[in-house]
Amino acid sequence: MKLPKKITPCPIIDTNIEIRFDSDLLSDAIFGVIYNSIKSEYPKVEKLPILQLPDEIRFNDPNLISQPYYKLSNDTFVLQIGPKMLSLGSNIEYIGWKKYYQKLTETFLVVKELKIIKQIIRLGIRYVNFFDFNIFEHVNLKITHNDTMLKSERIMLSTEVVDAKFVNLLRIANRAYVSSIKKVGSVIDIDTHIAEPMENFFDQMELLLQQGHEAEKKLFFSLLKDEYLQTLNPEY
Numbered sequence: 001m002k003l004p005k006k007i008t009p010c011p012i013i014d015t016n017i018e019i020r021f022d023s024d025l026l027s028d029a030i031f032g033v034i035y036n037s038i039k040s041e042y043p044k045v046e047k048l049p050i051l052q053l054p055d056e057i058r059f060n061d062p063n064l065i066s067q068p069y070y071k072l073s074n075d076t077f078v079l080q081i082g083p084k085m086l087s088l089g090s091n092i093e094y095i096g097w098k099k100y101y102q103k104l105t106e107t108f109l110v111v112k113e114l115k116i117i118k119q120i121i122r123l124g125i126r127y128v129n130f131f132d133f134n135i136f137e138h139v140n141l142k143i144t145h146n147d148t149m150l151k152s153e154r155i156m157l158s159t160e161v162v163d164a165k166f167v168n169l170l171r172i173a174n175r176a177y178v179s180s181i182k183k184v185g186s187v188i189d190i191d192t193h194i195a196e197p198m199e200n201f202f203d204q205m206e207l208l209l210q211q212g213h214e215a216e217k218k219l220f221f222s223l224l225k226d227e228y229l230q231t232l233n234p235e236y
Contacts, residue, residue, distance in 0.1 A: 004234035018087035027083035042072035135186035
């Protein structure tokens with residue numbers, strides 16, 4: 001399948017590419033070390049609500065310790081930092097993979113040189129797309145019950161699609177409220193990830209990012225019916 005380089009209008013409303021890691025550094029010190037290396041790029045710094053929880057709860061809950069504790073931003077990017085994670089997202093209309101990838105590799109290599117990461121244990125590449133209509137009418141999916149197509153006003157689907165070394169966590173919903181844009185509509189949310197320890201991650205980082213992005217993109221476009229895709233002015 002030939003994948004478009006661009007569609008218009010672009011439905012992407014959120015992107016987030018994340019690494020989770022093990023470190024021998026104390027959890028409280030992770031933010032300071034990373035922040036000191038990139039603070040000139042990100043003038044806005046926010047403490048996230050999770051920091052209001054007691055340290056004992058945050059550091060002993062495996063779900064909480066993998067969450068971001070700080071949010072840094074500039075006009076283009078959002079960088080989130082936690083004691084076991086780092087992620088980079090877009091702060092504006094999607095800037096395209098070429099510029100996003102360039103900033104990703106630059107940021108991850110800066111962190112590599114700090115020598116605070118013992119091992120990468122998860123790579124996640126997530127794209128969220130929004131549509132102001134019922135997307136189930138335009139995708140190559142059939143949801144049936146007793147051989148009858150479901151036509152409920154509200155449908156939420158979550159499944160995993162394996163693509164070589166990557167797992168795509170696919171979530172599709174209509175009638176979803178998206179707080180970031182304060183709208184109700186349909187969402188296609190794909191989290192393409194490797195959730196296992198990766199030896200020598202930084203030696204293969206560029207390849208993994210490209211392959212993961214390709215896997216996410218391939219799944220997204222395979223979902224769209226061709227007649228609908230043509231209305232999005234695909235550029236190849």
